[in-house]
Amino acid sequence: MPQIPRPVQQVPSTLAFNPDWVSDPGPEIWQIVRNLDPRQQTIFAGKVLDARIGVQQAQLDALRKVQSALDEVQH
Amino acid sequence: MQAGTGSGFEAAAVRERDVSRSVVLVGFKRLGNLGLGYLAATLESHGYDVEVIDFEDRPEAILATIRAADPLLVGFSLIFQFYIDRFERLAAHLRAAGIDCHFTIGGHFPSLSPRPTLELMPQLDSIVRFEGELTLLELVDRLSVGGEWRAVSGIVHREGDRVVENPDRPLLADLDELPLPHRVVDTRRILGRATTQLVASRGCARKCSFCSIHMFYRSAPGKVVRTRSPRAVAREMRMLHDQLGVSILLFQDDDFPIFGKAWQRWCRQLLDAIHDEDLVGRMLWKINCRADAVDRELLSEMRDAGLYLVYMGLESGSDAGLQTLHKQTTVEQNLRAVEILKDLGINFDFGFMMLDPSSTFASVRENVAFLQRIVGDGSAAAEFCRMIPYDGTPIKDQLAHSGRLRGDVLSPDYDFLDARLEVFYQHVNEALNLTGWIHGVRALSPQLKFAWSELAIMERLTPDLPQLGRYRVTLQQITAASNAVLFDVVRELADTCEAELDPAIDRDALALQAGQFVDELLYERNRFVAANQDDLLRVLEAAPA
Numbered sequence: 001m002p003q004i005p006r007p008v009q010q011v012p013s014t015l016a017f018n019p020d021w022v023s024d025p026g027p028e029i030w031q032i033v034r035n036l037d038p039r040q041q042t043i044f045a046g047k048v049l050d051a052r053i054g055v056q057q058a059q060l061d062a063l064r065k066v067q068s069a070l071d072e073v074q075h
Numbered sequence: 076m077q078a079g080t081g082s083g084f085e086a087a088a089v090r091e092r093d094v095s096r097s098v099v100l101v102g103f104k105r106l107g108n109l110g111l112g113y114l115a116a117t118l119e120s121h122g123y124d125v126e127v128i129d130f131e132d133r134p135e136a137i138l139a140t141i142r143a144a145d146p147l148l149v150g151f152s153l154i155f156q157f158y159i160d161r162f163e164r165l166a167a168h169l170r171a172a173g174i175d176c177h178f179t180i181g182g183h184f185p186s187l188s189p190r191p192t193l194e195l196m197p198q199l200d201s202i203v204r205f206e207g208e209l210t211l212l213e214l215v216d217r218l219s220v221g222g223e224w225r226a227v228s229g230i231v232h233r234e235g236d237r238v239v240e241n242p243d244r245p246l247l248a249d250l251d252e253l254p255l256p257h258r259v260v261d262t263r264r265i266l267g268r269a270t271t272q273l274v275a276s277r278g279c280a281r282k283c284s285f286c287s288i289h290m291f292y293r294s295a296p297g298k299v300v301r302t303r304s305p306r307a308v309a310r311e312m313r314m315l316h317d318q319l320g321v322s323i324l325l326f327q328d329d330d331f332p333i334f335g336k337a338w339q340r341w342c343r344q345l346l347d348a349i350h351d352e353d354l355v356g357r358m359l360w361k362i363n364c365r366a367d368a369v370d371r372e373l374l375s376e377m378r379d380a381g382l383y384l385v386y387m388g389l390e391s392g393s394d395a396g397l398q399t400l401h402k403q404t405t406v407e408q409n410l411r412a413v414e415i416l417k418d419l420g421i422n423f424d425f426g427f428m429m430l431d432p433s434s435t436f437a438s439v440r441e442n443v444a445f446l447q448r449i450v451g452d453g454s455a456a457a458e459f460c461r462m463i464p465y466d467g468t469p470i471k472d473q474l475a476h477s478g479r480l481r482g483d484v485l486s487p488d489y490d491f492l493d494a495r496l497e498v499f500y501q502h503v504n505e506a507l508n509l510t511g512w513i514h515g516v517r518a519l520s521p522q523l524k525f526a527w528s529e530l531a532i533m534e535r536l537t538p539d540l541p542q543l544g545r546y547r548v549t550l551q552q553i554t555a556a557s558n559a560v561l562f563d564v565v566r567e568l569a570d571t572c573e574a575e576l577d578p579a580i581d582r583d584a585l586a587l588q589a590g591q592f593v594d595e596l597l598y599e600r601n602r603f604v605a606a607n608q609d610d611l612l613r614v615l616e617a618a619p620a
Contacts (some may be wrong), residue, residue: 011602014267015132015611019525 102152112256153182187467246297309348392445453555456523
């Protein structure tokens with residue numbers, strides 16, 4: 001196996017690789033947490049929430065940057 | 076198709092009703108949810124407006140829709156028992172916001188465990204048990220005219236502190252009486268092709284100990300397995316193709332009827348009807364079936380009529396495990412079924428339980444050896460789980476009787492006979508699930524399965540693509556290599572846990588390795604698709620929109 005991820009070839013969106021449709025209903029991540037051993041559930045749930053907070057924080061930071069850029073343009 | 080002539084529908088046809096108020100059904104819509112679709116269609120065919128709401132919408136959005144609809148009844152569809160706390164939170168939210176109409180619920184868990192359901196969801200007024208179309212219709216009819224709804228057959232309700240289970244309503248005798256299901260728009264596509272689900276039959280004749288399907292259908296009176304007429308199924312397929320542009324169909328039958336002479340005859344009539352509707356080469360379809368139903372000659376004919384994928388519940392690679400699970404199959408039958416599908420060039424997928432209540436380290440090794448035999452060549456992604464003792468299953472009752480049942484409704488569990496297997500299971504979870512191999516968002520196995528489905532579709536609908544055979548070899552090599560790692564990990568964990576040693580599995584390295592397999596898969600897949608995109612898009616444009 002390659003040690004360095006190869007660049008992914010771009011394909012038209014119609015032909016995109018989209019395996020989400022095989023997943024179970026409901027937010028899959030919580031389904032997985034439920035299937036874990038109870039002793040692992042809280043640990044893993046904490047990691048999931050940390051990751052989600054991280055994503056939201058990053059989005060918030062990006063939106064703030066856009067907002068400040070807009071403010072500069074307006075003034 | 077008109078709702079029609081059977082005794083249940085005959086009675087419904089002449090029953091008094093006031094259709095001026097609507098009905099709201101809440102359930103998971105992501106997978107299309109044919110169950111909700113049949114309920115909605117039955118109500119609609121009797122004049123009611125029905126709003127089907129996705130349970131995954133925000134509670135505020137669900138509340139707003141229900142407020143605007145001002146329905147007679149809100150019906151919840153519970154697919155998995157471990158979601159009941161989420162349904163309870165939603166119901167509590169709705170009640171707190173002043174929604175005071177009739178709340179009911181259906182599904183396997185409420186049907187098989189009505190009293191716990193009422194305890195866990197105190198907001199409910201009733202439960203619609205087992206096949207719900209006629210029961211829900213009669214319940215809504217009676218509510219609409221202010222009639223005595225508590226007498227409706229097939230429901231469970233409270234009278235003061237008492238829970239009353241009304242007599243069960245017989246199962247539908249003739250599935251052709253049902254209207255075609257109300258279809259939730261399903262945007263899932265594979266290689267640009269629309270997919271959807273349908274059923275050709277209901278019920279399962281077998282009695283697997285871990286499964287609640289047979290309990291669901293055997294608890295109410297009536298014939299357990301019923302098939303639609305082959306012509307009606309093929310006509311629905313044609314309609315889905317022509318009107319919704321669907322070219323990939325996933326039959327969701329509990330057990331697609333191909334076992335034994337009578338069902339084989341039925342299946343051949345379906346194949347004739349598919350030919351007559353001119354669907355061969357236009358539609359591909361997938362079925363779920365048992366290993367002992369795989370007949371070489373019939374499957375060959377099915378493949379020629381569009382069958383591209385078979386899901387089998389193989390469940391175990393040890394005869395002792397199959398007996399515990401009451402599969403009524405043997406390891407030899409499992410092996411033979413896989414061999415036939417490989418010979419016929421039909422893609423296959425399978426359910427497999429590495430661990431069950433009878434497991435030993437020897438059976439774990441037997442299971443790994445079995446998986447090695449069937450998918451060691453990379454013909455499918457290896458995947459497995461641990462058996463869960465769901466409510467309403469015989470094995471849950473057996474575990475309770477022997478004092479081994481653990482957990483609760485939301486997290487049912489059990490003790491293994493060998494306590495070291497619990498440690499083994501935890502390590503397997505950490506090594507394979509948390510590092511992105513089997514389960515999880517973007518895990519390797521589901522992505523490999525999707526790639527295999529895509530390949531099977533290309534092999535059927537665009538067989539002349541250059542290098543298609545080479546792409547198959549590449550995909551098989553990636554799958555074989557990742558399966559080999561997975562087998563090694565399970566064997567090593569079994570050895571160390573049996574010896575009560577600390578496993579020396581490097582989770583970070585495993586996570587990295589899973590990521591590398593995914594990278595490799597995406598690189599090869601997208602390289603192939605990009606090289607053939609003009610041909611793929613041209614064929615796609617010629618298909619119905």
